[in-house]
Every structure is written in C-alpha cells, then in structure tokens.
Amino acid sequence: MARDEQVPGIRPRPSLGRRLDIVARHSFPATSTVLLMLLCGLPFGIADQAELLPAMTLAAVYFWSLFRPASLPPPIVFLLGLLLDLLGYLPIGTGVLTLLLVCGLAGVWRRRLTQQGFLVVWLVFIGVGAGASGLTWALTSLLSLRLMPTGPAVFQAVLTGALYPALAILLIGAHRTIADPDRI
Amino acid sequence: MIRLSIPARQVLSKLTLPVLIAASFALLLVGKADTLLADRVRTALGDALAPIYVVLSEPLGQIRAAVTGIADLWDMRAENAQLREENARLRQWQATALTLDAENRRLKAELHWVPDPAVNFVAARAVADAGGVYARAVLLAVGPNHFIRRGEIALDQSGLVGRVTEVGARTARVLLITDLNSRIPVILEPSGGHAIMTGTNGPRPRLLYWSDGAPPREGERVVTSPEADAFPANLPVGTVRFSAANVPEVQPAAQLDRLEVVRVFDYGLNGVSPPEAAHSLNERLR
Numbered sequence: 001m002a003r004d005e006q007v008p009g010i011r012p013r014p015s016l017g018r019r020l021d022i023v024a025r026h027s028f029p030a031t032s033t034v035l036l037m038l039l040c041g042l043p044f045g046i047a048d049q050a051e052l053l054p055a056m057t058l059a060a061v062y063f064w065s066l067f068r069p070a071s072l073p074p075p076i077v078f079l080l081g082l083l084l085d086l087l088g089y090l091p092i093g094t095g096v097l098t099l100l101l102v103c104g105l106a107g108v109w110r111r112r113l114t115q116q117g118f119l120v121v122w123l124v125f126i127g128v129g130a131g132a133s134g135l136t137w138a139l140t141s142l143l144s145l146r147l148m149p150t151g152p153a154v155f156q157a158v159l160t161g162a163l164y165p166a167l168a169i170l171l172i173g174a175h176r177t178i179a180d181p182d183r184i
Numbered sequence: 185m186i187r188l189s190i191p192a193r194q195v196l197s198k199l200t201l202p203v204l205i206a207a208s209f210a211l212l213l214v215g216k217a218d219t220l221l222a223d224r225v226r227t228a229l230g231d232a233l234a235p236i237y238v239v240l241s242e243p244l245g246q247i248r249a250a251v252t253g254i255a256d257l258w259d260m261r262a263e264n265a266q267l268r269e270e271n272a273r274l275r276q277w278q279a280t281a282l283t284l285d286a287e288n289r290r291l292k293a294e295l296h297w298v299p300d301p302a303v304n305f306v307a308a309r310a311v312a313d314a315g316g317v318y319a320r321a322v323l324l325a326v327g328p329n330h331f332i333r334r335g336e337i338a339l340d341q342s343g344l345v346g347r348v349t350e351v352g353a354r355t356a357r358v359l360l361i362t363d364l365n366s367r368i369p370v371i372l373e374p375s376g377g378h379a380i381m382t383g384t385n386g387p388r389p390r391l392l393y394w395s396d397g398a399p400p401r402e403g404e405r406v407v408t409s410p411e412a413d414a415f416p417a418n419l420p421v422g423t424v425r426f427s428a429a430n431v432p433e434v435q436p437a438a439q440l441d442r443l444e445v446v447r448v449f450d451y452g453l454n455g456v457s458p459p460e461a462a463h464s465l466n467e468r469l470r
Contacts, residue, residue: 089316092215
C-alpha cells in the first residue's frame with residue numbers, strides 16, 4: 001500500500017475488495033509459515049519427523065527476510081519463534097532468539113545476496129541452518145544443564161540445508177504471484 | 185496512528201530487532217524460571233489444535249496404510265514362508281501355554297489366590313508428535329470428558345509406551361520410554377535381575393545399575409518392576425540387545441516410531457511422579 005501512495009500512475013480505485021487483496025498478499029509470508037509449521041506436527045509416520053518443523057521454519061523465515069522483509073518484520077518473526085518453541089517443545093526463547101538472528105543476518109546480507117543466483121543464496125543458507133542448529137543445541141543443553149545428544153542437531157542441520165531448494169521453488173512461485181502486493 | 189518524523193521512524197525500525205533480541209533473552213530466563221507456565225501454554229495450544237489434527241490424521245492414516253499395503257504386496261511371498269514357519273513354532277508353544285495355564289489355575293485355586301483387580305483403560309489416538317528435536321513424546325487426542333490423570337501408563341498392543349506427563353482438556357502428552365528423562369525400574373527374565381532402563385532419545389533405551397549377580401544377557405525379556413510403586417509388575421517392555429559398543433540396550437516391544445492407537449491404563453499407582461511433573465515440583469519447592 002505504501003508503494004501505491006508513492007509511485008504516480010493509473011491504478012484501480014482502492015475499493016474494499018482491493019484493499020483486502022493487498023492485505024492478504026502482504027500477510028501471505030507470515031500466514032503461510034504458520035500453516036506450514038502446523039502441518040509439520042501431523043503424524044506422517046516418517047522417522048525423525050521432529051526435525052522437520054525447525055528446518056521448514058528456518059527456511060521460510062530466511063527466504064521471506066531476504067526477499068520480502070516488509071511482510072516479515074521482526075515482531076512477526078518473534079511470534080513465529082514463540083510458536084516454534086511451543087510446537088517444537090524447545091525451551092521457551094530458543095526458537096525466538098534463533099529466528100531473530102536469522103532475520104537480522106538476512107537483513108544485513110540482503111543487498112548483496114538478492115543480486116546473487118540461487119546457488120549462492122542456498123550455500124549461505126546451509127551455513128545459516130548449521131549455525132541455527134548448533135545454537136539451538138547449545139541453548140537447549142545450557143538450559144537443561146546436560147549435554148544433549150549431537151545426532152539430532154547434525155541431522156537438523158543437514159535436513160535444513162537439504163529441504164531449502166524444494167521449499168524455495170514453492171516460495172519463489174508464491175513470491176512472484178500470490179504474495180506480491182503490487183499485482184493487480 | 186501516531187505520525188512520527190522520518191528520522192524517528194528510521195531509528196525505531198533500527199531499534200526493533202535489538203530490543204526483540206534482548207526480549208528473547210528475557211524470555212529464555214522466564215522460561216527457565218517458570219517451566220509450569222510454558223507447559224500450561226503448550227497444553228492449551230495442544231487442546232486448541234487437537235481437533236484439526238484429529239480431522240487431518242484420518243486421511244493421512246489412509247494414505248499411509250495404502251503405501252504400506254503396496255510395500256506389503258511386494259514381499260508377501262517371503263513373509264508367507266516366514267509366517268508358516270512361525271506358525272508351526274507357535275503351535276508348539278500354544279500346547280505348552282495351555283498346559284501351563286491349566287496348571288496355574290489349579291495351583292491358584294488350591295492357594296486361594298486373590299486375583300489382580302481388573303484395570304480401567306482408555307484407548308486414544310496418537311495425533312501428533314509432542315517431543316520436538318530433543319525429547320520423545322506423543323500427543324494423544326482424548327475426548328473432552330476424559331478421566332486420564334498424570335502418571336497413568338500407556339501401552340500399545342505389544343508393550344510399554346510411556347507415561348502420561350501432562351493432561352489438557354482434550355489432549356494428554358505421553359513421555360515415551362526412549363526420552364532422555366525417562367527412568368524405569370525393570371526386571372530381566374528369566375534371570376530375575378533388577379535394573380534401571382534409561383532413555384537416550386535414541387531408538388533403544390539403555391540398561392543401568394543391574395545387580396552384580398545377574399548381568400543382562402542378550403535376548404532376555406525385559407518387564408516392568410513394581411518397585412517404587414510407579415509401575416505394575418510384569419508389563420512387557422522389550423528384549424535385551426547389546427549394541428556394537430557392548431552396552432546393554434533394550435529393543436522396545438512397542439512400535440514407538442509409528443504409534444497409532446495407545447491404551448492408557450489407570451493402575452491406581454501413586455508412587456514416583458513422571459519426570460516432567462517431578463521436575464516442575466522441584467522448581468516450585470526451590
């Protein structure tokens with residue numbers, strides 16, 4: 001809506017339907033991420049399914065923070081992190097901190113990364129995912145005062161990196177179509 | 185909405201992230217100080233989401249059944265041969281079991297044995313994973329008017345699953361025997377040795393603190409021990425198996441990675457409360 005006010009030109013009247021449409025497109029990143037997180041809790045019967053939730057959430061937050069930060073501001077990321085902690089049975093605050101750091105890093109690297117190709121964005125995300133898994137492991141160990149097994153952390157890091165391309169294909173499609181507020 | 189000058193808005197937008205990061209540290213501390221609060225919010229969230237999970241788990245179950253059906257068709261021949269062999273073996277055991285059962289009845293009648301009271305149980309569907317990356321637990325969808333209490337014991341068709349740690353309005357969380365916080369007194373059969381089975385978050389819990397005279401042996405049956413009044417005697421848990429590093433582990437009899445329907449039994453035990461509840465209690469007492 002902000003762009004509508006700044007750029008001159010002919011555009012449809014801001015009717016109620018049009019405004020709702022813009023709001024829906026603006027809120028697509030946040031709502032789709034929440035739905036994705038809820039879906040991850042379903043019993044698919046896959047072994048080690050628990051790592052799916054943090055992997056998907058990290059990928060979605062990273063993607064939208066890079067390519068549409070206006071739709072995923074830090075307060076929303078905070079709430080997503082809280083949901084991640086609650087749904088993923090992590091110590092409260094762990095997911096919040098991790099996601100906020102990912103969002104912050106994406107904000108810093110945004111200018112350079114969005115000009116690069118998909119491969120570079122993915123490679124950087126593999127690093128981000130590994131760091132996030134490590135941080136979650138360290139915080140969980142610290143808060144429960146015992147060394148957690150490292151297997152799940154490594155698996156989470158690998159899964160996070162490996163799932164990104166599949167999720168990114170969907171999100172890039174959405175970014176160009178239903179999540180674009182400037183589309184009429 | 186308050187109109188702010190552009191520089192003020194820029195400063196505010198730059199400050200949001202650091203302030204929120206500081207808030208997340210505060211949240212970490214609050215979460216550590218009051219674990220009950222987090223549990224309560226989680227239970228409420230689980231209660232709210234349970235109906236959605238129940239509705240979605242039906243078609244998911246059908247898809248899963250179809251997929252396993254195809255896989256079953258594939259190795260039906262080999263399975264058939266294996267089942268025939270097993271059937272022959274089990275028929276011999278059946279004869280033995282019938283003889284022993286008759287003898288057992290006769291002896292109990294002579295001793296005026298007081299039979300164990302029948303226990304109440306509720307069958308519930310496991311609708312969601314409730315463990316996350318660093319815990320092993322499942323969420324059961326139980327009706328709105330259930331009588332499940334904390335500390336009750338969950339079994340599937342073949343063995344011990346775990347204990348109920350949190351109870352909501354429509355859900356109950358069961359901490360699995362493989363969880364890192366799970367400690368269960370067990371008896372090894374036939375040697376009769378006692379041990380403690382501790383979860384590792386891996387698929388097979390470990391055995392610890394067995395008595396010197398009766399070390400665990402490969403293939404022994406593991407059943408629960410009535411010690412500490414937390415479990416009834418003789419619930420099947422699994423079989424002893426030595427890992428590659430020669431550590432005695434228990435292969436659970438229950439299919440913990442694909443739980444569908446779980447029965448929750450009320451044995452009326454009031455011994456040791458389940459791990460998380462005990463943990464919260466300690467926090468309270470401090």
